[in-house]
Every structure is written in structure tokens, then in C-alpha cells.
Amino acid sequence: MDSSDYYIPTVALLIGLAVKLPGLVKDWRDPLIRTVCLVIALGSAGFFFAAPPTIAAVNQTTGIANFSSPLVYSIISAFSAFCLLLIVHWRGGPPEYVRRVSRRWQAGYFLVVIALVVLFVLGDAPVDRHTDFDTYYATTPFIREMIVLYLLAHMTAALVTTGLCWRWALQVRGWLRAGLWVLVVGWLLNLTFSGLKLAAVAARWTGQDWGVLSTTLAPLLSALAAPCATVGFLLPLVGPWTVFNWRTARTYRRLGPLWRELSSASPRTPLAGRIPWHSSLYVRLTRREAGIQDGLSLIRPWLDGAVRSRAQTAAEAEGLSVGEAAHIGRAAMVAAAVLATRQDLPAKPLIPPEHAEIRTLHAVPLDVSLALRTSEIAAAVRESSAASPAEDGEKSPA
Incomplete structure (x- = not known):
């Protein structure tokens, strides 16, 4: 040898x-x-x-x-x-x-x-x-x-x-x-x-x-x-x-789209504050999950059930399952609410979501985050719903 x-x-x-x-x-x-x-x-x-x-x-x-x-x-x-x-x-x-x-x-x-x-x-x-x-x-x-x-x-x-x-x-x-x-x-x-x-x-x-x-x-x-x-x-x-850290890292990454979306609603106030560079993956995931819950609470007055319904109907029309369509609807509702919050539009949704829907939204952040990242329907409904309130807001003073 x-x-x-x-x-x-x-x-x-x-x-x-x-x-x-x-x-x-x-x-x-x-x-x-x-x-x-x-x-x-x-x-x-x-x-x-x-x-x-x-x-x-x-x-x-x-x-x-x-x-x-x-x-x-x-x-x-x-x-x-x-x-x-x-x-x-x-x-x-x-x-x-x-x-x-x-x-x-x-x-x-x-x-x-x-x-x-x-x-x-x-x-x-x-x-x-x-x-x-x-x-x-x-x-x-x-x-x-x-x-x-x-x-x-x-x-x-x-x-x-x-x-x-x-x-x-x-x-x-x-x-x-x-x-x-x-x-x-x-x-x-x-x-x-x-x-x-x-x-x-x-x-x-x-x-x-x-x-x-x-x-x-x-x-x-x-x-x-x-x-x-x-x-x-x-x-x-x-x-x-x-395995625990791999799953933690995967969940942390998958929550990224929803985290970034909600962070844009209040860019001057980070959702989870400053996280030390040496923090573990578990601490980072915990802070991200807590920040997402805080962000959902922040945009709650702007959540519009009509936006969710339109996006869900469009997803079902494309042949997606009821569950997938529901997640896309929630993703579109969140994205539209974030835009309304960032533009400081009046918090007067056409159809306020039911309490059960709010609880479901808080319970499935991973599915909503995935829909935000992959669904073109969510993006399209978000953009169209954000434009309408803005136009109404311009016409009302006149």
C-alpha cells in the first residue's frame, strides 16, 4: 500500500x-x-x-x-x-x-x-x-x-x-x-x-x-x-x-415567493426584523413563517373575495383541480391586496372573505406561495384587479 x-x-x-x-x-x-x-x-x-x-x-x-x-x-x-x-x-x-x-x-x-x-x-x-x-x-x-x-x-x-x-x-x-x-x-x-x-x-x-x-x-x-x-x-x-435541515431549507425556499410578495406591502418595515447572519435554518424558517403571518394580518383589510373567486373560476376553467384552483384564487387575492396596500388604496373590498377563508389562508402558506410562483392566472388577475381600484380612485374626486 x-x-x-x-x-x-x-x-x-x-x-x-x-x-x-x-x-x-x-x-x-x-x-x-x-x-x-x-x-x-x-x-x-x-x-x-x-x-x-x-x-x-x-x-x-x-x-x-x-x-x-x-x-x-x-x-x-x-x-x-x-x-x-x-x-x-x-x-x-x-x-x-x-x-x-x-x-x-x-x-x-x-x-x-x-x-x-x-x-x-x-x-x-x-x-x-x-x-x-x-x-x-x-x-x-x-x-x-x-x-x-x-x-x-x-x-x-x-x-x-x-x-x-x-x-x-x-x-x-x-x-x-x-x-x-x-x-x-x-x-x-x-x-x-x-x-x-x-x-x-x-x-x-x-x-x-x-x-x-x-x-x-x-x-x-x-x-x-x-x-x-x-x-x-x-x-x-x-x-x-x-434530513431535518434539508426539509427546513426546502420549506424556507418554497415560502420565498409569498414572503417577498408580503414584504413589498410594507418595504420600510421588514416583516421579521433583522436576522443575524449566523442564525440556523430553523430560526430563519421560524422568523419567515412568523413574518408571513404578520404580513397576512397587515393586508387583511384589502383582501377581496371577488378577486379570489375570479381567479379560482379561471383556474377551474383550465382544467385544474378544485384544490389547486382554490390555492390560485388565494394567491391572486393576496397579490391584489399587497398592491392595494402598497398604493395606499381605500380598504373597501367588494366581497370581504369569510373568517373560514381567512383561517385557511393562514394555514396553507406553502400552497399559496407555490401558486404565486407558478400561476399565470394569479398574476393576471392581480394586475387587472389592481388597475380597477386605481382608476376608480382617480375618478371619484372629480
Whole structure:
């Protein structure tokens, strides 16, 4: 594998960590959010320190041959442990049960990390190996045990996490289920990674050379597994947030024509006041919806049921449904009232709308906004109805 095959996943995981950092700052006491961030950070660190250039730099800096090996093994073991802890916290249950299981996994993998360091100190690995440490020292006393312990610890985490995610995915729906299935794929890749490594090590014990499994195939699977794990953990957290903001943005955009129409009725007084640039989409939508309601109240004295009736009749004559025609009629009525308000014409509609119609108008701003944007009938009726009052207003003083 090239160095980029290690550093690209590192950057990808760091991007995933950046997505979760605002949530960590906001709810840093939440063990679930802390564990998610720690898992992503450890995954990124694992790829970074496993890259051959980083291995060479660490070994040279410390002055200890193959110092990177126990370092990388410890990081990956910690990553495995915190993935298990994340699943336990994520799934939940009685607090005492969650604490008890979490402590057991923490203690077990803490002992694994200590054992890895002790075995490395007891062993002898004088020749720096940047890519094939596992197979090169597969028969060296103590180093051999360190390699096998690391692989078995990783396989254990992969097996347990895959089983937990598989069973849980069968019980839930939605984004959580999607995330769990992605995690299953990621941990099956991790399990295959460990299996290939262990097979290559075992082959060395029998005098055979299966180094390609450890140095080529296994790292490729690991590079695929890390993004799967990150996506799997983030999907149930980011997915609903993304859908909510997408729907909010779509509604905000669709209300634009009605918002702009009503804003023109009182250009000197913004309907919702000044909105700070850093406001969220939800805040912007809320302010826009409130402004639309205020604008409808502002033009209410100029709303003319006759305008609505003419536009609705014209829409029905073109073959539109009753519902679509009704929305076009309301859009034309609103547009004519806005023009009358802006021109300061007398507020004397020929047929004042009924209270039920006013309530409906306030309840369906999206449909009215869409009709304003797309309906030629609404525009035509608005223009013709705006011209008539203006002419009457000119003749009456004479």
C-alpha cells in the first residue's frame, strides 16, 4: 500500500471528527458523544501511526527499533475497546448493567495494552520493519506472543461488535438500522483483516511465506473498514439532523415567493426584523413563517373575495383541480391586496372573505406561495384587479 492509502483514511476520519466536535463542545458530559469522538480519533490515529513514513519517523525520533509496533497495536486495541463501549452505551439499558459491562471491557483491554508493552520489552526486535513486522517477527519469542495477543484482541472485538450490531439491527428501523448494518459490514472487514494477518503469521510458523496477506490484502480491508465504522456511528446521529435541515431549507425556499410578495406591502418595515447572519435554518424558517403571518394580518383589510373567486373560476376553467384552483384564487387575492396596500388604496373590498377563508389562508402558506410562483392566472388577475381600484380612485374626486 502507498502512504496515501493510510493518510487518506486519516483525513476522512478527521473530517468525521470535525462533524461531531460541535456536539462534543455542547454536550461534553454525554458519554455517548464523548465515546463517538474518541472512537473516530483513535481510528484516525491508528491509520496515521501505521503509515510507513510515520513508523520510520517515530522509530527514528525515539531511537528504539520498532517502537511504532506496540504503539500502533495499543492504539488499535484501544479503538476496539471503545467501539465495544460505544455499542454498550448506544444500546443502553439499566444504568448499573451499562456501567458493569463497560468496566469489564475497559479493564480487559487495559490489561491487553499493558501486556503488549511488557511483551515488547521482553522480546528482541532489533531490525526496523515498516510494513512486514508481523510476519518478520512471527517466530521471535515474546514478540510472537505480542503479535498474536493483539490480533486475538482485535478479532474478539470484531466478533462481539458484529454480533451485537447484527442482533440490534433486526430490532430497530430507520437511520439507526442503516447505521448498524454499515457497522456490521465494517466489523466484518475488520474481522477479515485480523484473520488474514493471523493466517500469515501462522504460515510463518510452518515455514511458509504468506506475507502478501498481511502486507497487501489486510491493509486494504482495514482502509475500507475504518470509513464504514465512522459512517455507521455517525449515520444515526447525523442522518436525522441532515434530513431535518434539508426539509427546513426546502420549506424556507418554497415560502420565498409569498414572503417577498408580503414584504413589498410594507418595504420600510421588514416583516421579521433583522436576522443575524449566523442564525440556523430553523430560526430563519421560524422568523419567515412568523413574518408571513404578520404580513397576512397587515393586508387583511384589502383582501377581496371577488378577486379570489375570479381567479379560482379561471383556474377551474383550465382544467385544474378544485384544490389547486382554490390555492390560485388565494394567491391572486393576496397579490391584489399587497398592491392595494402598497398604493395606499381605500380598504373597501367588494366581497370581504369569510373568517373560514381567512383561517385557511393562514394555514396553507406553502400552497399559496407555490401558486404565486407558478400561476399565470394569479398574476393576471392581480394586475387587472389592481388597475380597477386605481382608476376608480382617480375618478371619484372629480
